[in-house]
Amino acid sequence: MASYSTNEFRNGLKIMQDGEPCVIVENEFVRPGKGQAFARAKLRYLLTGRVVERTFKSGDSVEGADVMDQDMEYLYTDGEFWHFMDPASFEQVAADAKAVGDNAKWLVEQNSCQITTWNGNPIAVTPPNMVVLEVTDTDPGLKGDTSSGGNKPATLNTGAVVNVPLFVQIGEKIKVDTRSGEYAGRAKE
Amino acid sequence: MTPWQPTAPLSNLRHRAQLLREVRAFFHERQVLEVDTPLLMPNSVTDPYMTALEVHNLGQTYYLQTSPEYAMKRLLCAGIGDIYQLGKNVRAEERGAKHQSEFTLLEWYRVGWDHHQLMDEVFALVSMATGLSKRENYTYQQCFEQYLAFDPLAITTPQLAAIASEKLGQLPADLRHDDYLSLLFATCIEPFLGQGGVAFVSDFPASQASLARLNPEHQTAARFECYCSGLELANGFWELTEATLQQQRFEADNLTRQTLGKPTIAIDEPFLAALEHGLPMCSGVALGFDRLLMLSLGESDIARVVPFAQ
Numbered sequence: 001m002a003s004y005s006t007n008e009f010r011n012g013l014k015i016m017q018d019g020e021p022c023v024i025v026e027n028e029f030v031r032p033g034k035g036q037a038f039a040r041a042k043l044r045y046l047l048t049g050r051v052v053e054r055t056f057k058s059g060d061s062v063e064g065a066d067v068m069d070q071d072m073e074y075l076y077t078d079g080e081f082w083h084f085m086d087p088a089s090f091e092q093v094a095a096d097a098k099a100v101g102d103n104a105k106w107l108v109e110q111n112s113c114q115i116t117t118w119n120g121n122p123i124a125v126t127p128p129n130m131v132v133l134e135v136t137d138t139d140p141g142l143k144g145d146t147s148s149g150g151n152k153p154a155t156l157n158t159g160a161v162v163n164v165p166l167f168v169q170i171g172e173k174i175k176v177d178t179r180s181g182e183y184a185g186r187a188k189e
Numbered sequence: 190m191t192p193w194q195p196t197a198p199l200s201n202l203r204h205r206a207q208l209l210r211e212v213r214a215f216f217h218e219r220q221v222l223e224v225d226t227p228l229l230m231p232n233s234v235t236d237p238y239m240t241a242l243e244v245h246n247l248g249q250t251y252y253l254q255t256s257p258e259y260a261m262k263r264l265l266c267a268g269i270g271d272i273y274q275l276g277k278n279v280r281a282e283e284r285g286a287k288h289q290s291e292f293t294l295l296e297w298y299r300v301g302w303d304h305h306q307l308m309d310e311v312f313a314l315v316s317m318a319t320g321l322s323k324r325e326n327y328t329y330q331q332c333f334e335q336y337l338a339f340d341p342l343a344i345t346t347p348q349l350a351a352i353a354s355e356k357l358g359q360l361p362a363d364l365r366h367d368d369y370l371s372l373l374f375a376t377c378i379e380p381f382l383g384q385g386g387v388a389f390v391s392d393f394p395a396s397q398a399s400l401a402r403l404n405p406e407h408q409t410a411a412r413f414e415c416y417c418s419g420l421e422l423a424n425g426f427w428e429l430t431e432a433t434l435q436q437q438r439f440e441a442d443n444l445t446r447q448t449l450g451k452p453t454i455a456i457d458e459p460f461l462a463a464l465e466h467g468l469p470m471c472s473g474v475a476l477g478f479d480r481l482l483m484l485s486l487g488e489s490d491i492a493r494v495v496p497f498a499q
Contacts, residue, residue, distance in 0.1 A: 030372070
């Protein structure tokens, strides 16, 4: 893998630190008076999500991380792995529970997701911002109550639970924003 | 489509031309002579943390000058009197929101003045360009005591290392005493200096004297910096005039370069010969013109004040 000088640092660059892949989220060139110049970077560790500040001497090199983001189609889960396919090459990859994390509840078959791989292995799965899911269980509520009188929990076909308006009924399809986990409206068929 | 448009709005470039005129008028009025020393010269500076770009021409190596200092001092030794230069300089491997490798520097020298007199003149120029009328004066020591609660002249290197990593997270393992000081200064002090005014910091540690003479107590140097809105604007010295001391500092720089694994730089002999002939007692300062323009326009990215930022 290529190495990068701090002069090549830019937001979004993926580098290795402590044997783990990181992404640069902020980067500043610091040149104090007549002294040593530095690159001050904020790094997000891709495996754990933790963000740390780190200072490099300007001109030092760091190893690049073989990290790629790729759009892939979600196929199915066998309970242990979630399987995705590259729609162009039909190549398949299997992501484990650590890579999928809480996003498992937003995975809908045939949806396109962003798969982040490190050395070819999936380390993160990002679902589309908006997904359409079916309500499988919710309190029936009062018939005819279509006003905005409050919310109630609804269980969706993927197992996700979101708060929905009182008028939403079992069997309806709704849109959910996966970034916030919030109800975003009824889905138009 | 290939991007071709300027990085600065045209209105900023018109303001740039206006400020160039005002700066020249400022010095004309004060009877300071404009000089225009070469950008290409066969020598460069020994500063451990400064890299000049090399070019090959006429069968010889030349360096794009990182500042006009040595050439201007040779003119001072020749007896030219008060001078200023407003022109381009180039420093390798510098790019950021406040840095471009090629930049415009305003440098001037006042014969017979000490650095306090020169600070007054820097303040007059910065006030003219920015409209700021508030002035603050600190020593280097006071800055550290105020913002970081320690004495930079007394602290040990291990204590410094501990404070720096507590404030800034993980740092390179092989930093030197002055690296910690300047990193802490740049990140924990500089951003707060000159809020709504112009701040001067003087009496840097002797280890950061550069080309300034030492103060009588020999712990600090007659060097100052000027800050506005947290931006470092200028660096000035009550100039060292002794050739032997200057030569010792060049040699010390080259030793530092060796320990850092950097190439040593041939000492600028014509400059030393000029000092041996005699540099009149003087003070000098270098001020980033592009940054002065940023302050004058309220811009925070240097790309917005130069026509085509790289």
